[in-house]
Amino acid sequence: MIITLKKGASDAQVENLKALLRTKNIEPRVWKGELETVIGCVGDIAHLDPGLIEALEVVEHVQRIQEPFKAANRKFHPDDSVIECGAGAKVGGGNFAVIAGPCSVEGEEQIVGVAKDVKAAGATMLRGGAFKPRTSPYAFQGMGAEGLRLLSLAKKETGLPIVTELMDFKDIELFNDVDVIQIGARNMQNFNLLREVGAYTKKPILLKRGMSATLQELLMSAEYIMASGNPNVILCERGIRTFETALRNTLDLGVVTVLHRLSHLPVVVDPSHATGHSWMVDSVAVAATAIGADGLIIEVHNDPPHAKCDGAQSQTPAMFAKTMDRVRAVRAVI
Amino acid sequence: MIITLKKGASDAQVENLKALLRTKNIEPRVWKGELETVIGCVGDIAHLDPGLIEALEVVEHVQRIQEPFKAANRKFHPDDSVIECGAGAKVGGGNFAVIAGPCSVEGEEQIVGVAKDVKAAGATMLRGGAFKPRTSPYAFQGMGAEGLRLLSLAKKETGLPIVTELMDFKDIELFNDVDVIQIGARNMQNFNLLREVGAYTKKPILLKRGMSATLQELLMSAEYIMASGNPNVILCERGIRTFETALRNTLDLGVVTVLHRLSHLPVVVDPSHATGHSWMVDSVAVAATAIGADGLIIEVHNDPPHAKCDGAQSQTPAMFAKTMDRVRAVRAVI
Amino acid sequence: MIITLKKGASDAQVENLKALLRTKNIEPRVWKGELETVIGCVGDIAHLDPGLIEALEVVEHVQRIQEPFKAANRKFHPDDSVIECGAGAKVGGGNFAVIAGPCSVEGEEQIVGVAKDVKAAGATMLRGGAFKPRTSPYAFQGMGAEGLRLLSLAKKETGLPIVTELMDFKDIELFNDVDVIQIGARNMQNFNLLREVGAYTKKPILLKRGMSATLQELLMSAEYIMASGNPNVILCERGIRTFETALRNTLDLGVVTVLHRLSHLPVVVDPSHATGHSWMVDSVAVAATAIGADGLIIEVHNDPPHAKCDGAQSQTPAMFAKTMDRVRAVRAVI
């Protein structure tokens, strides 16, 4: 951490600040320039709130140098994490996951049918929403507990591990048969929920990046889960919000490479939410594979025009099978 | 709702779509241009999900015309809502609220002292955080139930109604003495929480805009609360996330005027979070008053350099008193 | 400038970097932490390109501390600049400018009529576009030289100094009678144009912030003009581009306060472009006044529905007169 002092800081003020830092087990180094005095802080500063220092009257600016995340930081864990997702499915460290299925579970025939289709095409896990966060209170909100029961049926039929979203910790006991718990983009900074799933379970948590979350905020949310006791976090890029309105979101594909440099956690990409259009999912899925993502999460529906949500971005099983062929071809050469 | 069909849509496809719309109690009007056929939808479309229509193969594009919010919509409720906040404090319809106090409650002396100071300067309500959403799991998370107890003490001493944040519905029974329940920016789309507070209480809900929430999303979140049974929603602009990093957030002050046009709900402005710097709070508070906001929510701390959070953006009681003088002067002339 | 080295930087690498910095008249100070070695640079670093340092293999990260602008920097020029705009009109240092007139000059009667109207209401300068930057090649592009001739006529009739946009330096000789030269948002980083107007004239330059320009970039563009020889720069905030689509742009009003802290140059606000709606101009103009802007630039048209451009955001003379009353009232109390 680098602390820049205001022009005209007195020697007494500098000494006071040094004393304050030492009470926090931080060793300050001071040097004076023409216009500013600067103090460098050496030591374990992950627990020091920069805002506290910035609030001091003598301080002009505070700049962190070390990242504030530790458990998620590749500096302290150089090897890729490999997350076990059940039934032999893994993600990270060279293991590529393909999570496919409908936006929401709508009935037994639908979910079992789609599960068989995506398995045949090469999916390694089944997704399907039972609890759905919707912008409008008047929109379909998911089948709830019944949706989870139908997902279990589909798992029994196909052997595919289940990935589904938890919106509220009070529903956690319904998730016993769920293999990977998704935390949605809108809950990425629902810190209570992060702490609760981190403390309650060691099941993998698929953590989606919030619509305007920086990479550091995403990693700090992973840190909440990990610091609570669950190291099995899978990061997910699903598009961010920008000025561009041509697509539902702006896919920020470069983050895959940056996250791999900053963290040992696996990163999967969601081309369905990132684009909002089924005709774009294929090319984006292939590009995400090429850039080195550890997996994909793709919405597939047996009958998109009649889907209860997100039909516009859902592939049909036939489209998905073609995408899988191209994904495999690219995986083979990179 | 205006539906644009793809070039080359057949008559049969158009007839199918018209039939589908009629099953949803929507009356379609069709006309054909050189390149596109367009269908206009008349009727109650608030419950129709545009995504469903957009997913149809024949559809190029769907454009909403009517706003999807009803309870919050000024078209259906032309008069300003006036929200009663306890002890005679009101907001909206010409009633100006000044909510002031520390970011977090830190002790009895602190909260009671600040409460007296802000009351003396003209505040109409007391704010103070007991449960704090923090980006880092290693940062101070608030005093919890004990913080609420201290807020009650400060209320008893000063008569000021209390405004404080609820992060998790399981804590709601601790909020009996709270007058206005705040839903924070990070929980603006925690739809379960919105529904729960809407159904459980008629107490005013101060709903902060999410960091990248559009105005329509903010109003849809208000709609969640209102549709669940609680019409007493106060909207709060607190800055949005943009490319500009000179400030903590970008204050989007123009939204006050737009929200007043779209909705009958009161709008308060938070200059502390919008700017992140105590030296900016004064000018922004005055500007927010000038543009016609229904109130302000300002962080005031007895000793900002030693605040446990957000010290950098906290005014001292003396700064706050000066700001109040200027706010009153502007109120008098607009 | 603070240079963070990569983990494992060797002593020889550190010595090489120190030697390199000394060749650039920079005195390096080194200290070593547990994980990183950091080098602080003292001296005149405004001419040092941080990218050059960042490209070195041993470097992890470079952080500027001093601002890269000098001529525009308040640290070196503590007093407000007061810019003389002709005919006694001034801006900055307590002088408030009101620049009003149509988006584009459309005819003699129109521009002379509007000039008289805005003067009567209290405007101190006349604006009007002769060369218009338009997103579409098929839209009206302005009257060109004839427009400038008509502006001169209006100036002769009313005595108001003229403000108008220069898009191309080859037109500069047509601007002899122009008092303040506007550089539009889309040309804020047309560096050749900035250098040319800076070298050719000492007339005030009204520099509009680009749609996604940071404050530092705006000040660096002012620096181009000033370093070329013209110190008379007026900064203009006109809204930035964000995810929010409810308005034409997002007015970033807080920048007035920040720019005043960073720079001695005056800052005017354009509520017309910032909002895109005539019904919003009044409240935003009043808020900009309240926050401490040094002036306003407002589009006023005698007949907005038939304006050749930007009719939707143009006030009528009657609306403008009412806004001026409110602006004066707020000026009196702040």
Next chain:
Amino acid sequence: MIITLKKGASDAQVENLKALLRTKNIEPRVWKGELETVIGCVGDIAHLDPGLIEALEVVEHVQRIQEPFKAANRKFHPDDSVIECGAGAKVGGGNFAVIAGPCSVEGEEQIVGVAKDVKAAGATMLRGGAFKPRTSPYAFQGMGAEGLRLLSLAKKETGLPIVTELMDFKDIELFNDVDVIQIGARNMQNFNLLREVGAYTKKPILLKRGMSATLQELLMSAEYIMASGNPNVILCERGIRTFETALRNTLDLGVVTVLHRLSHLPVVVDPSHATGHSWMVDSVAVAATAIGADGLIIEVHNDPPHAKCDGAQSQTPAMFAKTMDRVRAVRAVI
């Protein structure tokens, strides 16, 4: 174009508007809903400025349906454009271009050496800046005419066509030996420059997307060039500006697919500017290839740590050769 009228629009107002539209050769179709009256416009509306209609008092909202670009629109030109770039190099319609070379020309040995290296690795064109747009007036601004002379030398030695940026039309006569003229991101809306290069030459124009330009604005800028007489436009995605600061820009890779749908023009991707880090260029180049870009433009420098600009994002020739191997492998399978 769909025009929504205000609630309470009178029959006379509707008739007036219909008459106005007919004077512009537009056939209006009216229908009335419960709350709004809507008018659909059929006919050639590319020349109609929506702002004019929106300014009318009776109008609530105007929504374009047809795109405002024509020459660049795939609807009117279904086949991909193939642009000839000299010496047999082509881009578009299945022809993949690799444009490589240093950010700026620094000397004969440097540019000829890099040209030979990138040719050997598979580049089809040589890039190199002679006129450089720099944020700071104190930074290196390029070698100018001498830089162009050195590019010609490198072209003679290698046979590679030259791509270089034109910042100011007054320099155009120096560009006789240049094969592809680049218009930089900061000049994407320098409409005079677009018109001038469009009218003066039929040489291919590489048009880079502005930092906050929407896809529609990018296509309208292409339209300026095309409407002036030059149909040979190559679009270039180079990253956009968002809230995320982990990278120099946010690469918006999905736009390749969207632009291909909207337009027949080729789209190349610039992974160097999009990321700002040489260690990221490889993975992003491969992803851009996988998504279907028509080419890449990559910064390659013989000695990045001593480059006069953008060293941090320049690949060495050895890195570039490895990237080319991976790009070819991906091209072979998609």
